[in-house]
Amino acid sequence: MKNLLLPALFSVIIWAISSCTSPPKEETPPNIIFILADDLGYGDLKAFHPESKISTPHLDQLAAEGMRFTDAHTTSAVCTPSRYALLTGRYNWRSRLKQGVLTGESQALIPKERTTVASLLKSKGYQTAFIGKWHLGMDWGLKVDSIEQVGEGYSADFSLVDFSKPVQNGPNVLGFDYSYALPASLDMAPYVYVENEQVTQVPNRETIDEGEYSWWRKGPTSPDFIHEEVTPxxxxxTIQYIQNQSGQEKPFFLYLALPSPHTPILPKEEWQGKSGLLPYADFVMMIDDYIGQVNQALKEAGLEENTLVIFSSDNGCAPAAGFNKLVEMGHLPSAQFRGHKADIYEGGHRVPFIAKWPKQIQAGSSAEETVSLVDFFATAAELSGYEVGENEGEDSYSLLPLFRQESRQGEFREGTVFHSVNGTFAIRKGDWKLILAPGSGGWSFPRPGDPAAADLPEVQLYDLATDPGETSNLQAEQREKVQELTALLSKYIREGRSTPGIPQANDPYDGEWKQVWFMEK
Structure with a gap:
């Protein structure tokens, strides 16, 4: 009997040893979906501002199933710059775009040589897709042989664009296997869809709308382009893409860049009037419902557990949405914060930010650290095992420690930089925020050039812990703090990065750059 047991016992021992010494099985990288709303305010979601008068049950559910970031920001208070930072992990003002936004005819902003979130994930085996509003420029096919023949701003009236030619330097060149893009905002011509570098239908008409909230600029429009149907x-x-990924071996990255609730504000008929407020609130409710459908599609496809879904906005709510009227009606799109889209004040760049990943993120959790859209790059790199080079993601910090609740306040990053529509700078360190301008740097009072700003101090310093509304300028009482933050911002600018590493060069620029004035002081 003993002889019969010995071989079996020996086998068990060998199995136990091999189990202990064999390398652990690698975890499957998560699918990643980043949903970026357009001009959605921090105070529009009940999950971030319980007094919100807009019903957002599905986004509230997403927050309840994941993590809320209560101190999340865009790098800029307008859309093109924020989208640049999101994809590159680099502050927008390091590019050639020092203020404002691009238009539908603008040339590509991101060089094809620069690493993006999409290209790094693709290099690590991800399927990558872009659906939505691009607004980072693309090079249109022309009726002439070269751009040099027509000069800068060649396509202002689109008379020299040949829409039957392939589009160059769009999403596909920057790492997206598949792209289905609106070139710029929904109120900026041309009104066409560009699918994998080709316009789906050549424009055959011009459209314009001049409604109070539904307006868009006059421009060439394709037969298959209906403004009211773009967001749906x-x-x-997006839902079809998710369904098609079920059962696929490769993980996927999907960047859904919404053109809404930016103008034109076009809620479908069944949503019109639902909020009891303005069309903007109806539009937000419609978007919320679609977010619920995306969440449900993930569950039905069996992909929910290991999919990281991030939802945020590219800047704050816009005046054109009826911002002041909404406030009069008791709804505060910026919650307790000052300002709105375009401003250097918190309402311009503080945004809702939700991350859901059932496999890793505790449901119902929250993070108070100061984070930025620019951090998505390093997050994607760490998730996929990509080693970031010295000239990549120069301003990006991985959010994974926060997802796992491993980082405490003050340990995540040293400082965070913000930018307004006219190129005004602000820098945040801890609770202190320094604004390098006397006013809003944007569209709220006092606007740049307003006579009221002439008598104001050159800079503004706020303690957001005690003054989240930025009402009490402490620059006179806290001269040392002003000097400290000015020096830190100067360092970030001069070194071409705000993360540890070898200094890098900012992109060349011939015009006036607003940081020069304080760097020379």
Whole structure:
């Protein structure tokens, strides 16, 4: 009997030893979906501002199933710059775009040589897709042989664009296997869809709308482009993409960049009037419902557990949405914060930010650290095992420690930089925020050039812990803090990065750059 047991016992021992010494099985990288709303305010979601008068049950559910970031920001108070930072992990003002935004005819902003979130994930085996509003420029095919023949701003009236030619330097060149893009904002011509570098249908008409909230600029429009259907179309394609990924071996990255609730504000008929407020609130409710459909599609496809879903906005709510009227009606799109889209004040760049990943993120959790859209780059790199080079993601910090609740306040990053529509700078360190301008740097009072700003101090310093509304300028009482933050911002600018590493060069620029004035002081 003993002889019969010995071989079996020996086998068990060998199995136990091999189990202990064999390398652990690598975890499957998560799918990643980043949903970026357009001009959605921090105070529009009940999950971030319980007094919000807009019903957002599905986004509230997303927050309840994941993590809320209560101190999240865009790098800029307007859309093109924020989208640049999101994809590159680099502050927008390091590019050639020092203020404002691009238009539908603008040339590509991101050089094809620069690493993006999409290209790094693709290099690590991800399927990558872009659906939505691009607004980072693309090079249109022309009726002439070269751009040099027509000069800068060549396509202002689109008379020299050949829409039947392939588009160059769009999403596909920057790492997206598949792209279905609106070139710029929904109120900026041309009104066409560009699918994998080709316009789906050549424009055959011009459209314009001059409604109070539904207006868009006059411009060439394709037969298959209906303004009211653009947002629903993007969501429908997103849900189809998710369904098609079920059972696939490769993980996927999907960047859904919404053109809404930016103007034109176009809620579908069944949503019109639902909020009891303005069309903007109806539009937000419609978007919320679609977010619920995306969440449900993930669950039905069996992809929910190991999919990281991030939802945020590219800047604060816009005046054109009826911001002041909404406030009069008791709804505060910026919550307790000052300002709105375009401003250097908190309302311009503080945004809702939700991350859901059932496999890693505790449901119902929250993080108070100061984070930025620019951090998505390093997050994607760490998730996929990509080693970031010295000239990549120069301003990006991985959010993974926060997802795992491993970092405490003050340990995440040293400082965070913000930018307004006219190129005004602000820097945040801890609770202190320094603004390098006397006013808003944007569209709220006091605007740049307003006579009221002439008598104001050159800079503004606020303690957001005690003064989140930025009402009490402490620059006179806290001269040392002003000097400290000015020096830190100067360092970030001069070194071409705000993360540890070898200094890098900012992109060349011939015009006036607003940081020069304080760097020379």
């Amino acid at each position: 179309n993007f969501f429908t394609r």
